[in-house]
Amino acid sequence: MLPFARLTIIGTGLIGSSLARAVRAKMPGVTLTGHDLDPDVRARAQALQLFDDIADSAGAAVTDADLVILAVPPLAMSAVADSLAGDLPPDAVISDVGSVKTSVRDALMAALPGPQRIVPAHPVAGTENSGPEAGFAELFDGRWCILTPPDVADPVNVERLAEFWRRLGSEIEIMTAEHHDMVLAVTSHLPHLIAYTIVGTASDVEDVTRSEVIKYSAGGFRDFTRIAASDPTMWRDVFLANKDAVLAMLQRFTEDLTALQRAIRWDDGDTLHRHFSATRDTRRRVIDAGQDTAAPDFGRGPRSA
Numbered sequence: 001m002l003p004f005a006r007l008t009i010i011g012t013g014l015i016g017s018s019l020a021r022a023v024r025a026k027m028p029g030v031t032l033t034g035h036d037l038d039p040d041v042r043a044r045a046q047a048l049q050l051f052d053d054i055a056d057s058a059g060a061a062v063t064d065a066d067l068v069i070l071a072v073p074p075l076a077m078s079a080v081a082d083s084l085a086g087d088l089p090p091d092a093v094i095s096d097v098g099s100v101k102t103s104v105r106d107a108l109m110a111a112l113p114g115p116q117r118i119v120p121a122h123p124v125a126g127t128e129n130s131g132p133e134a135g136f137a138e139l140f141d142g143r144w145c146i147l148t149p150p151d152v153a154d155p156v157n158v159e160r161l162a163e164f165w166r167r168l169g170s171e172i173e174i175m176t177a178e179h180h181d182m183v184l185a186v187t188s189h190l191p192h193l194i195a196y197t198i199v200g201t202a203s204d205v206e207d208v209t210r211s212e213v214i215k216y217s218a219g220g221f222r223d224f225t226r227i228a229a230s231d232p233t234m235w236r237d238v239f240l241a242n243k244d245a246v247l248a249m250l251q252r253f254t255e256d257l258t259a260l261q262r263a264i265r266w267d268d269g270d271t272l273h274r275h276f277s278a279t280r281d282t283r284r285r286v287i288d289a290g291q292d293t294a295a296p297d298f299g300r301g302p303r304s305a
């Protein structure tokens with residue numbers, strides 16, 4: 001039996017449209033309704049035939065749902081929850097896919113009746129692209145989906161949502177929202193901040209012209225440019241919504257960077273070698289855990305392009 005029969009997705013961009021495609025492919029019996037604030041995005045989602053129905057408002061989209069998933073930028077969650085609160089069926093489970101969990105949990109709990117049906121989630125899978133055309137059904141295959149149910153969440157609803165994500169190919173982990181935000185600050189948010197910084201710095205360096213930066217960006221810099229092309233609205237929201245954890249990790253990072261700077265200044269090759277050997281081990285552990293190749297190149301375009 002399907003864990004849910006009528007799914008509504010609010011926000012039909014990269015993640016919302018990937019969800020719709022994955023549900024179509026893996027749970028074809030589910031009725032899919034979508035809504036996006038942007039009429040142009042709604043029209044594009046309609047043209048792609050991703051949903052059985054596209055509604056003009058969030059309220060109209062949820063009236064018949066048994067699962068509602070918010071796939072909008074983190075700081076838009078609160079407004080969306082407000083706009084659909086009056087139309088939500090009493091037993092519908094409500095979740096999201098936001099990259100930050102504490103602020104989203106608090107926003108949903110404040111706006112919506114029935115805290116036992118709120119089960120926030122974060123599929124740790126994505127790309128630098130945005131919009132309904134960028135989505136693909138395989139995005140969640142073999143990737144973690146972290147559930148961060150508040151204490152008051154009904155365990156039956158938590159298990160139904162876990163089963164929903166398992167059927168999309170994800171592996172489930174359950175943790176508190178606060179723990180999630182601390183872990184993701186170092187594994188996802190800080191790396192994005194570093195990429196945004198290095199790409200900006202390289203473009204600004206006075207004695208290297210912009211065209212030379214692009215011309216010689218075959219190696220490490222090229223990988224940074226992919227990450228630094230990620231959606232500006234989403235990432236502005238991530239850093240503002242997870243401010244405390246990101247600032248704590250940034251403090252630690254700055255200290256470690258200063259230690260390496262010192263080692264270079266004082267020709268301390270041993271320190272550099274020890275550090276680089278340890279990070280090489282970390283890379284091996286990431287590969288062994290299947291967390292690099294599990295992120296396919298679907299939707300990213302050929303690496304050599």
Ligand SMILES: NC(=O)c1ccc[n+]([C@@H]2O[C@H](COP(=O)([O-])OP(=O)(O)OC[C@H]3O[C@@H](n4cnc5c(N)ncnc54)[C@H](O)[C@@H]3O)[C@@H](O)[C@H]2O)c1
Pocket residue numbers: 010011012013014015016035036037038041071072073074076079080097098099100122123124125126127128129130131132231234
């Ligand atoms: N991009 C990733 O790699 C990734 C991965 C995992 C989770 N997430 C999370 O998924 C969510 C969506 O990100 P995305 O990458 O799909 O972004 P996206 O820009 O591709 O799509 C977001 C959509 O939300 C719509 N939207 C914005 N405000 C709205 C509102 N008030 N009501 C209805 N629609 C609204 C936008 O018009 C847009 O179409 C974010 O919370 C993000 O943190 C992103």
Ligand SMILES: O=C(O)C(=O)C[C@]1(C(=O)O)C=C[C@@H](O)C=C1
Pocket residue numbers: 098099123124125126127128187188189227230295
């Ligand atoms: O591969 C990428 O493009 C991503 O940035 C994906 C990534 C990540 O940092 O791992 C980005 C944000 C999400 O919340 C989850 C996944």
